[in-house]
Each structure stands twice: as structure tokens, then as C-alpha cells.
Amino acid sequence: MSDVTGPYAPGTPCWVDLMVSDQQAALDFYRDLFGWQGEVGPPETGGYAVCSLNGKPVAGIMTAMNRDGTKPDPTPPPVWTSYLATADVDATERKIVSNGGQVMMPGMDVMTLGRLSVASDPTGAVFGLWQAKDFPGAGIVNEPGAIIWNELDTSDTDAASSFYSTALGITAAPMEGGGGYYALNVDGRTVGGMQALSNIDGLPTGTPSHWLPYFAVDDTDSTVDALIRAGGNVLKPPFDMMAGRMAVVQDPQGAVFAVINAMGPESA
Template identity: 80%
Template sequence: MPDATGPYPPGTPCWVDLMVPDQQAALDFYRDLFGWQAEVGPPETGGYAVCTMDGKPVAGIMAAMNPDGSRPDPVPPPVWTTYLATADVDATESAVTSGGGQVQMPGMDVQQLGRMAIVSDPTGAVFGLWQGRDFRGAGVVNEPGAIIWNELNTSDPETATSFYANALGIQAAPMEGGEGYFSLSAGGRMVGGMQNLAGIEVPPGTPSHWLTYFSVDDTDSTVDALVRAGGNVLKPPFDMMAGRMAVLQDPQGGVFAVINQTGPAAS
């Protein structure tokens, strides 16, 4: 069901956002690629832009900046961040550190919208925590232009399995038909996937990371549109058990995947 109307169970990917050097350029690019509507937000939110489809929030885009509002030097590389839902950011932070992870940005309130933190797991994969209040997270999923899958690519699946189970209650299990691929479940529902970095084609030195997948009607035409707009193709369209997918890079360097789903995915 594409509309997400209730609260996200703890451990469920509930939001993604992109930090880039040129926010307006990113807003224009993703508007043209996915049909998102957005504009630079107010100063009190650091200009954070909530992108929408049919009036429902789908993802965030923000300019790279320090907590005090200044521009970082050097500017960090663009990255899509996956946020996992939690009922208590501060308690989850403690579980992250006790499990061998690190806190990159301590818990902070975002007006009355919720409370967030940025952390990393013991294998180095960075992700966000979101404790929703007035804002639960994505209002639409699993339809073209929206999030459809979040995947942990890790250097150590065994360590990651133990960490996410203890910190967020996420359970990993081998996925039927997916050699070396694991499903991630929260509250008894499949919410994402996990695989070993060593088993996939990535540039040498690629760190553990969460990869965001967006649903599309036509993978090949989306890739063509991205190339025309100045993006890069990291993995050309190919067919796999869940559908036809590709791994892409926007013109500023943000990496994401697209998929025309024809097989199993998170519900």
C-alpha cells in the first residue's frame, strides 16, 4: 500500500534525506527525475527542503552545513542517509554505543517534528535515527518516485546482524532465492535487505553503507533521463529477483538505486 498513514514500527526505515553542496541544483534534478515538488525551507530549519509527491512527504534535501549554520570546509561528499524509526532516540543511542557503534551527531529536537541523531554501526555504515512526533516520516512509499527499499551493504554481516538486533530489534535472515542476501525485518515485517560488500561490484575501498532504492515505472528510461541531466551510471540496468534495477549517481555525487519492482519487496 503506497500511503504510509500510521507510525513506523521501531527499526523500520522511515525517511531518507540528501546532503549536497548545491541544494537548489539537487531540488531541480530530482524534480525532473522523479516529479518531486519542493523549495528551500525557512531559515529556522536551516533551509531543509521536504520533497513531496501529491502533497505527501517523500524525502528531504539539505545544503551541507555545520551545526552552527556555517559552510563546512571541506564540504563533505553528497550522501543519501537512511533513517530508522525508534521510540526513544536517546535510549537507542546508548544501545548503539554499547553495541560497538558510534554517535556521529547526538540526539537533537527538530522543533515539534521529532527527535533525530546520526550514528554508525560497528562496520562503519552511517544511518539516522528518527523519533517521530508531529512528523512520522515518508507519507508515501512503494510507488514510482518514492522509497521502495533500503539496503545495508556491510563488510561484516555477522557483526551487523547482532548489532541491529540488539540496538533496534531488526532481525536478519537469509532471503529465499537470493544467494548471500539477507532480509531485514522489524515487528515481524520485512523492511529492507543486507548483503556482504565483498560479494558485490563496488569500487575498492567502498565503506559499509545504507543504499536507498526509489521505485520507477521504467528503469531504462530513468537511467537515460539521469544521464541527460549530468548524472552517472554506476551499475547499468539489470534484471534480478525483485525486478529491473540500476545503481546511479546524481550530478553532485549522491548515490542511489532505482528499481521497477516485479518481485518481492518490503510491503
């Protein structure tokens, strides 16, 4: 799977975006690293930039901003957000709250593109919701430079499993030979992964639960080298694992993501 033409099934990760203090610097960095094309959007979108790869939308980049259009003080840390598809943002928000989660940014319409919300699960991991209208989400996945995997790293896999199953219809199942790694499934199809924070070697003390986006690359080592030259930071150097060769890195503004040269069947 590479091009996506239809709507995403509810519960499936469908989009990722980045919030940073310097939007243009981020646009330049990811253009050079992944080949993305994007520019600051019009005022009515708050300047939101939809980045494209091979002419198809792949990710968003925006400036950290309050809902009234002012810049927050202090500026929040840069972060990638994974969005989960839903058929009804407002109904899903009610399920989130009734199952121990929190709504951080209530549902809002984005012109005719769709309706979005931002929430957190009971373990504190933040994620977005996207109810598609004119814009279904990422138009390309599983190709170098595009999203290939979304992973929930959580302080409590049991609590997270129960929450996502009840609130969003995402079920977790241990992966064979995964050493404590879980597949996240929607309608019998694997759409992401989950593991305990305690299962991750070298994780800084106090790291909160979070969703981690993985971007596909042709060569993990050369991508990491390019990232370093551009001012990025390596949190976990390239290493081989069951799905391929990956690394966990930060962009020059500090946003964390993973890169992977995947092996075997496509998995996003």
C-alpha cells in the first residue's frame, strides 16, 4: 500500500502533524530530509502547512498558537501528533471521557476539510481525532518519506488496551516474537503498535506516555547522518530489529520521531 484514495476506517491513524515555534525552519528541514514540499498556509488556516510527497499530502506543520491566534507563552515543546480517524468526533469525545481519557481541544470544524479534536488517553498519551469531509488524511503511506507506522509507548499497556478498544474500536494483541510488543488492530487489520515504556532501553527517566510516528526511509544510516548535519539529535542510533533497521531521533527544534528502512510486508 502506498497511495490512499478512500477514507480511513475509524480507529486507523490517518494523519500526523508537527507543532513547532519556527514553522519555516521545520519546512526547510523536512524538505531536505524527506523531500517534502510545503509552504505556510493562508491566514484562515492559521498558516497551517500541508506538506506533500509525490504530489500527495503526507503531513502537516504548524506554528504553536492559541485558539485565538496568539502565540502561547511559554511556547510548548515541539511535538508530532498522530490523528486517529473517526466517523463522529463529538461522539468519540464522549466515549473518551467516559473511559477515563480527557478532551484537551474540543471538536472544531476546519473549513470543509473535516472536524478535529485533540485528546489524551488515561495514561497521558496525546492524540488527535479526525472526522474527514473533503480531506481524508495522508494520501501516501509506506513509501520513503511518508508515514509507515504509529506506535503508542505507554506507562500502562492494560489500561491503554482497554481504553482504545472501548473508545475507538482499536484492539491490542501480542505480536509473536515481539518481546512485549503489541499489534494495534482495526477490523482485523494491523494499523500500529504498542509497548510499555519500561520495555524501551535507554528512555530518559520521566518520559511520559506518547504516540511515536515512524517515517519510512531508503537508508536509515544515511538519513540519520543527514539529520545530524542539519542540526538534529539522535536518541537511539540505528539498530536492527524484527521489522527492519530503525533509529529514534529529534529534529533541530526537538520534536521526536523514528525512521525505519522496513523489511518484509508493508505494515501501516
